[in-house]
Amino acid sequence: MTDQKRSFVLGSLLLLLAVVWTWLVIDTIPPGFGEGDIGARAFPLIFGIFLGVLSLLLLINVVRSKPECEPDTDPNDSFQGVIHWLPAGLILIEISGYGYLLNTCGFVIATPIVVLFVMFVNLRIRSAKLLFGMSIGLTLACWLIFEKALGIYLANGSWINIG
Amino acid sequence: MMEHFLDAFGLAFTPMSIAAIGLGSLVGLIFGSIPGLTFTVALALALPISFSLDAVPAIGLLLGTYIGGMTGGSVSAILLGIPGTPSAAATVLDGHPMTKNGDASLALGTAVIVSVFGGIFSLVVMIVSVDLVSKVAIGFGPAEIFALVLFGFSTICGLCGRSLTKGLISGVLGLMIMTIGLDLIEGVPRMTFGSVNLLQGVNLLVAMIGLFAIPFIIEAFSEDAHLPKTPKKMANVRPELPSFRLVFRNIWLMIRCSLIGTGIGAIPGTGGAIASFLAYDHAKRFSKKPETFGKGNIEGVIAPETANNAVTGGTLIPLLSLGIPGDPATAIVLAGLMIHGLVPGPALFMNHASEVYGIYIAVVLAYMWVLGLQLLGIRLFVHVLRVPREILAVVVLVLCVIGAYSIRNSAFDIYSMAAIGVAAYVLVAVRIPITPIILGMVLGPTLENEFRTAMMLSEGKVDIFYTSPTVVVFFILAALVIGLQGLSELRAKSKTKQKVEVSDA
Numbered sequence: 001m002t003d004q005k006r007s008f009v010l011g012s013l014l015l016l017l018a019v020v021w022t023w024l025v026i027d028t029i030p031p032g033f034g035e036g037d038i039g040a041r042a043f044p045l046i047f048g049i050f051l052g053v054l055s056l057l058l059l060i061n062v063v064r065s066k067p068e069c070e071p072d073t074d075p076n077d078s079f080q081g082v083i084h085w086l087p088a089g090l091i092l093i094e095i096s097g098y099g100y101l102l103n104t105c106g107f108v109i110a111t112p113i114v115v116l117f118v119m120f121v122n123l124r125i126r127s128a129k130l131l132f133g134m135s136i137g138l139t140l141a142c143w144l145i146f147e148k149a150l151g152i153y154l155a156n157g158s159w160i161n162i163g
Numbered sequence: 164m165m166e167h168f169l170d171a172f173g174l175a176f177t178p179m180s181i182a183a184i185g186l187g188s189l190v191g192l193i194f195g196s197i198p199g200l201t202f203t204v205a206l207a208l209a210l211p212i213s214f215s216l217d218a219v220p221a222i223g224l225l226l227g228t229y230i231g232g233m234t235g236g237s238v239s240a241i242l243l244g245i246p247g248t249p250s251a252a253a254t255v256l257d258g259h260p261m262t263k264n265g266d267a268s269l270a271l272g273t274a275v276i277v278s279v280f281g282g283i284f285s286l287v288v289m290i291v292s293v294d295l296v297s298k299v300a301i302g303f304g305p306a307e308i309f310a311l312v313l314f315g316f317s318t319i320c321g322l323c324g325r326s327l328t329k330g331l332i333s334g335v336l337g338l339m340i341m342t343i344g345l346d347l348i349e350g351v352p353r354m355t356f357g358s359v360n361l362l363q364g365v366n367l368l369v370a371m372i373g374l375f376a377i378p379f380i381i382e383a384f385s386e387d388a389h390l391p392k393t394p395k396k397m398a399n400v401r402p403e404l405p406s407f408r409l410v411f412r413n414i415w416l417m418i419r420c421s422l423i424g425t426g427i428g429a430i431p432g433t434g435g436a437i438a439s440f441l442a443y444d445h446a447k448r449f450s451k452k453p454e455t456f457g458k459g460n461i462e463g464v465i466a467p468e469t470a471n472n473a474v475t476g477g478t479l480i481p482l483l484s485l486g487i488p489g490d491p492a493t494a495i496v497l498a499g500l501m502i503h504g505l506v507p508g509p510a511l512f513m514n515h516a517s518e519v520y521g522i523y524i525a526v527v528l529a530y531m532w533v534l535g536l537q538l539l540g541i542r543l544f545v546h547v548l549r550v551p552r553e554i555l556a557v558v559v560l561v562l563c564v565i566g567a568y569s570i571r572n573s574a575f576d577i578y579s580m581a582a583i584g585v586a587a588y589v590l591v592a593v594r595i596p597i598t599p600i601i602l603g604m605v606l607g608p609t610l611e612n613e614f615r616t617a618m619m620l621s622e623g624k625v626d627i628f629y630t631s632p633t634v635v636v637f638f639i640l641a642a643l644v645i646g647l648q649g650l651s652e653l654r655a656k657s658k659t660k661q662k663v664e665v666s667d668a
Contacts, residue, residue, distance in 0.1 A: 003594070006593050007593070010593045010595075014332060021339065021354075024354060025353075025354070028353075028354070029351060029353050029354075030351060034623065035622060035623050036618050036619040036620075036621065036622045036623040037615075037618075037619065037623075038614075038615055038618050039349070040346035040348070040349050040351040040353055043338075043342055043610075043611045043614075044339065044342040044353055044354065047335055047338050047339045047342065048339070050331075050335045051332065051335045051336070051339065054328055054331050054332045054335060055332070057328050058328050058329070058332070061328065065656075082592065083588075083589055083592045083593075084381060084382075084384075084385035087381050087384040087385045088381050088585050088588055088589070089585075090384070091377065091380060091381050091384065091560075091581070091584070091585065092581050092582070092585045094560075095377075095560070095563075095564065095577060095578075095580070095581035095584075096577070096578050096581055098564050098577065099564070099568075099574040099577030099578055099581075100574065102564070102568060102574060102577070103574045107565075111561060114560075114561075115557060115561065118384075118557055118560065119557060122384045122553075123384065123553050123554075123557070134554070134557065138557070138558060138561055142561060142562075142565060146212075146565055146569075150212060150215055151215055152211070152212070152214075152215060152565070152569045153569065153572055154565065154568070154569075155568060155572070
């Protein structure tokens with residue numbers, strides 16, 4: 001996708017966000033009472049309108065500029081404008097799953113499961129030594145440093161609690 | 164004064180404080196030296212750890228990470244030709260050719276020495292400036308603070324990224340996120356959709372971890388990650404200290420570059436990368452042998468490394484005196500300060516003088532740690548550079564979850580972090596800069612609260628915003644920054660258009 005097309009999609013999505021945001025603000029937040037009280041609504045409303053104006057400006061710039069021949073890539077840019085949807089989606093699921101497991105099974109059980117899964121699925125590592133060494137080693141190291149040395153609470157499970 | 168200074172020594176020279184600063188410096192050096200894994204990620208992960216510490220060790224940990232990270236970027240820049248952090252990008256130009264010429268040890272040693280010089284120099288300038296700026300700022304009322312924050316914010320949006328519109332969009336998104344939750348003045352829920360978890364709003368620290376660490380993890384896990392793999396074979400290096408002759412021959416260059424770095428650092432939204440490139444350009448212009456730049460000239464390492472470390476002191480000027488962070492790293496330091504009850508601004512020096520002096524001493528200690536660690540432990544960093552990025556990303560993932568969870572012991576924060584992180588990854592990919600979002604989140608509540616307080620004080624009359632000369636000056640400056648940035652973008656566009664027309668013809 002060229003930078004221009006990407007900016008067009010981005011501008012449209014932001015405009016939609018601005019409209020929905022502004023409508024929700026007007027609908028759900030009461031205005032101020034006047035006489036110096038501008039109320040809780042004013043700032044979210046102004047920000048929504050600003051976002052709308054800026055998105056429109058972005059869209060106008062895209063429409064007015066000449067079509068590009070090649071995708072906009074910069075060798076110095078750390079992301080090069082390519083979105084890797086699959087790893088992004090997987091990370092979202094894995095971290096959310098990690099959060100759920102932390103609540104139910106606690107840190108000591110949740111961490112090796114998640115690390116094992118991430119290394120097996122995302123990194124396609126098949127070496128049992130590396131998989132188990134990393135998942136158990138990392139869990140143990142974090143538990144010792146954070147829970148025992150620094151006294152930071154690392155979640156005990158509500159279903160299974162092994163401390 | 165002397166009494167506060169003695170207290171500060173007592174606070175900064177405890178075993179816990181020294182160890183915390185050392186740990187921060189080590190973590191910063193490691194994170195800074197790994198390309199793609201910036202010290203901002205390290206800072207976001209170090210913040211939850213600082214909760215359990217006293218104020219000076221906690222801020223020392225954060226500043227140690229910041230300073231270590233800024234210095235560590237030069238290791239991979241010199242050895243691999245890949246900057247560990249954006250601020251070390253200019254160091255690659257002559258640092259890596261020096262490695263190719265067999266002078267890697269001298270380049271590394273010189274980089275450490277000039278980094279410490281730049282950092283300490285900027286600290287001295289910062290101590291003097293912070294006091295002066297604070298004395299001016301003590302008379303500011305809500306209207307002046309609103310105008311000042313608006314000016315700082317517009318500078319950040321204007322100077323970040325390549326597009327003014329995208330910079331402003333990013334800033335507005337940050338401001339919008341911070342309006343979610345219970346309104347502090349009237350207690351009205353805003354955009355919470357009936358969720359109890361959202362009543363407290365989006366936690367700033369959770370958002371910071373998500374914004375900086377998750378995009379790195381996704382990128383490291385992506386199959387065709389474009390960053391070059393670290394070569395297995397690397398020169399067996401150890402830093403070689405530069406001779407006194409070399410240092411004294413370049414002392415004026417180091418002072419000039421320190422001034423450039425401190426000055427640039429004091430302007431919100433600029434940062435180490437701009438300072439180091441400006442210093443590099445300055446050194447090249449005034450060099451007796453400009454033709455040797457890019458081929459391994461030691462001045463090409465001295466200039467950017469002095470400047471990017473001098474930025475650390477510069478960024479602390481608006482942070483400590485006005486409460487305006489200039490970049491994401493100082494935004495995290497600001498969060499750390501506030502968690503420990505140290506609210507930046509003129510009152511900070513009256514209420515917490517000992518802690519502030521303790522922070523100054525912590526900065527010096529951090530530079531001593533960086534010097535020692537880099538001179539003695541360079542082999543460790545070379546080993547760290549050999550660890551695959553994907554494996555480091557797994558470690559970062561676990562640390563992110565620990566960090567997000569430990570803030571409020573809530574799984575909701577982990578879900579928020581994941582969602583914000585993935586959104587940040589997409590935003591970065593579509594070239595929306597992240598810095599204005601985070602600074603919008605930091606400055607948003609102040610912007611709104613000060614405006615509302617000013618309006619209440621003036622009983623709804625807007626003349627409070629144009630009768631004070633200070634307010635008017637800040638408004639004009641904000642408009643100037645945005646206007647000039649917009650104009651320079653328009654000029655750049657018309658130049659590109661002309662080029663296209665000429666090439667078409």
